[in-house]
Amino acid sequence: MSELCNEKLVYGNLVNGRWMESASGNVITVTSPVDGSFIGEIQAVSKEEVDEVIRYSKEGLSSWAGVPIFEKARILYKAAEILEERAEEIADILMMEIAKDRKSSVSEVKRTADFLRFTADAGKSLEGIAVSGENFPGGSRNKISYVRRVPLGTVLAISPFNYPINLSASKIGPALMGGNTVILKPATQGAISALHLVKALQDAGLPEGVLQTVTGKGSEIGDYIVTHENINFINFTGSTEVGRHLSKISCMTPLLLELGGKDAALVLEDADLKYAASNIVEGAFSYSGQRCTAVKRIITTDKIADQLVDMLKTGIEKLAVGDPRDNVVVTPLIDQKAADFAEFLIQDAIAKGAELIVGNKREGNLVYPTLLDKVTVDMEIAWKEPFSPILPIIRVKDMDEAVEIANRSEYGLQTSVFTKDINKAFRIAEKLEVGTVQINNKTERGPDHFPFLGVKASGMGTQGVKYSIEAMTRPKAITINLTE
Numbered sequence: 001m002s003e004l005c006n007e008k009l010v011y012g013n014l015v016n017g018r019w020m021e022s023a024s025g026n027v028i029t030v031t032s033p034v035d036g037s038f039i040g041e042i043q044a045v046s047k048e049e050v051d052e053v054i055r056y057s058k059e060g061l062s063s064w065a066g067v068p069i070f071e072k073a074r075i076l077y078k079a080a081e082i083l084e085e086r087a088e089e090i091a092d093i094l095m096m097e098i099a100k101d102r103k104s105s106v107s108e109v110k111r112t113a114d115f116l117r118f119t120a121d122a123g124k125s126l127e128g129i130a131v132s133g134e135n136f137p138g139g140s141r142n143k144i145s146y147v148r149r150v151p152l153g154t155v156l157a158i159s160p161f162n163y164p165i166n167l168s169a170s171k172i173g174p175a176l177m178g179g180n181t182v183i184l185k186p187a188t189q190g191a192i193s194a195l196h197l198v199k200a201l202q203d204a205g206l207p208e209g210v211l212q213t214v215t216g217k218g219s220e221i222g223d224y225i226v227t228h229e230n231i232n233f234i235n236f237t238g239s240t241e242v243g244r245h246l247s248k249i250s251c252m253t254p255l256l257l258e259l260g261g262k263d264a265a266l267v268l269e270d271a272d273l274k275y276a277a278s279n280i281v282e283g284a285f286s287y288s289g290q291r292c293t294a295v296k297r298i299i300t301t302d303k304i305a306d307q308l309v310d311m312l313k314t315g316i317e318k319l320a321v322g323d324p325r326d327n328v329v330v331t332p333l334i335d336q337k338a339a340d341f342a343e344f345l346i347q348d349a350i351a352k353g354a355e356l357i358v359g360n361k362r363e364g365n366l367v368y369p370t371l372l373d374k375v376t377v378d379m380e381i382a383w384k385e386p387f388s389p390i391l392p393i394i395r396v397k398d399m400d401e402a403v404e405i406a407n408r409s410e411y412g413l414q415t416s417v418f419t420k421d422i423n424k425a426f427r428i429a430e431k432l433e434v435g436t437v438q439i440n441n442k443t444e445r446g447p448d449h450f451p452f453l454g455v456k457a458s459g460m461g462t463q464g465v466k467y468s469i470e471a472m473t474r475p476k477a478i479t480i481n482l483t484e
């Protein structure tokens with residue numbers, strides 16, 4: 001197989017510079033969550049093939065680490081250009097493979113091109129430092145340490161279904177600029193989109209063995225790759241359940257984990273309610289709520305709740321729902337299981353007394369945007385990550401209680417605070433147990449050079465261009481001792 005896929009849309013894996021089918025003959029058929037249509041077939045690699053890929057990665061390491069940084073950057077700039085040229089073609093695949101609406105699909109590809117350029121720039125500005133021994137008591141100017149960052153080795157990048165291009169590139173780009181070789185294990189649903197990203201990087205001139213892929217069900221080959229002795233770093237984005245499992249089995253291999261969330265929007269009584277409502281609707285329902293950073297609960301007080309609910313309802317009723325190829329916001333969920341879970345959360349809340357404002361309608365795996373008011377802490381939707389278009393409102397007596405409920409979640413990704421009083425916003429922000437607090441904006445990851453991290457069950461370590469390069473490199477000190 002010389003190219004990414006053959007005429008029957010059977011996709012290979014990039015192995016040491018060549019697109020290869022698995023010798024086992026095992027493939028996985030990827031169908032569309034939109035209409036069940038055939039998207040393609042991907043390889044289910046065997047353990048022996050995983051060993052082979054890891055061996056090539058190890059072999060490629062010293063030559064890639066030795067490539068000058070400006071040359072590494074040149075390849076990423078070129079890949080960004082290729083991605084932009086192919087944006088429409090790749091967006092078409094994204095739309096059908098993961099049911100992402102057209103506008104968001106195109107924007108994911110273009111955002112990734114920007115990400116690669118910014119990463120190349122950041123990599124170029126990495127500099128070593130020299131530290132003089134004389135700064136520490138008893139030290140001397142004759143002792144000088146030259147400290148620079150060196151690669152960790154082979155990075156295993158594991159990406160989720162919801163941003164197959166961007167969340168693969170956000171691992172691959174910084175790992176490569178840091179001098180590592182990379183093996184990508186994309187989510188099975190989303191793998192075909194991710195392989196197109198890899199093809200763009202290959203076409204940009206990456207040497208053989210520097211970036212390779214392994215496709216196959218995470219539940220079948222995941223543990224084997226993760227525990228392989230020649231994997232030096234694991235960069236994972238996905239569910240807390242899988243993340244916890246990986247952190248248990250990975251032994252001494254360092255990990256970066258970006259996991260689930262239950263981001264809250266705290267709306268204070270002095271907030272610009274119209275702005276907050278429209279901003280929250282966007283944050284909660286874009287890509288049908290299938291974003292780790294989606295607004296997943298509103299916490300507010302009785303005094304403004306009715307007014308806020310009316311505005312939210314108006315915004316939600318305007319959302320276009322349906323086929324991602326049309327100009328819509330809410331599209332079918334990734335699979336029936338996800339829709340079943342959404343339905344369970346809605347029914348559980350209604351049965352326990354939540355007030356249904358809008359939604360609670362389902363056609364197959366298409367779940368209509370749903371707003372639930374008067375949600376209480378005994379309901380599953382108060383705590384579970386729905387990963388679907390459901391927005392619960394929890395009413396509290398004051399902001400102390402709001403902060404307490406926000407912090408009671410097992411997750412700690414982001415929280416929004418809507419208020420016109422910056423002093424109050426700051427004081428509340430200081431109390432929130434999350435990686436990032438957004439003041440007067442929905443929770444969101446971008447722009448992609450900001451630090452992005454979750455605390456508690458939301459993750460471990462920090463992403464974001466410069467932070468990701470740092471996470472996937474380590475300092476190496478060479479100490480010179482002058483004798484005269």
Ligand SMILES: NC(=O)C1=CN([C@@H]2O[C@H](COP(=O)(O)OP(=O)(O)OC[C@H]3O[C@@H](n4cnc5c(N)ncnc54)[C@H](OP(=O)(O)O)[C@@H]3O)[C@@H](O)[C@H]2O)C=CC1
Binds near residue numbers: 159238385
């Ligand atoms: N904090 C953050 O930055 C983000 C977090 N997320 C979170 O991701 C979740 C949704 O993504 P989803 O794809 O469903 O997540 P999953 O955890 O189901 O899967 C993520 C990746 O892990 C793989 N995987 C599964 N089991 C193993 C294993 N034993 N060893 C190695 N890899 C494995 C999957 O492969 P396969 O597909 O083959 O099963 C996939 O590539 C949500 O919880 C969301 O909040 C999403 C985006 C951003």
Ligand SMILES: O=C(O)[C@H](O)COP(=O)(O)O
Binds near residue numbers: 162290292293294446
């Ligand atoms: O997986 C996700 O949810 C993404 O990290 C979200 O990115 P965004 O908040 O910038 O859209």
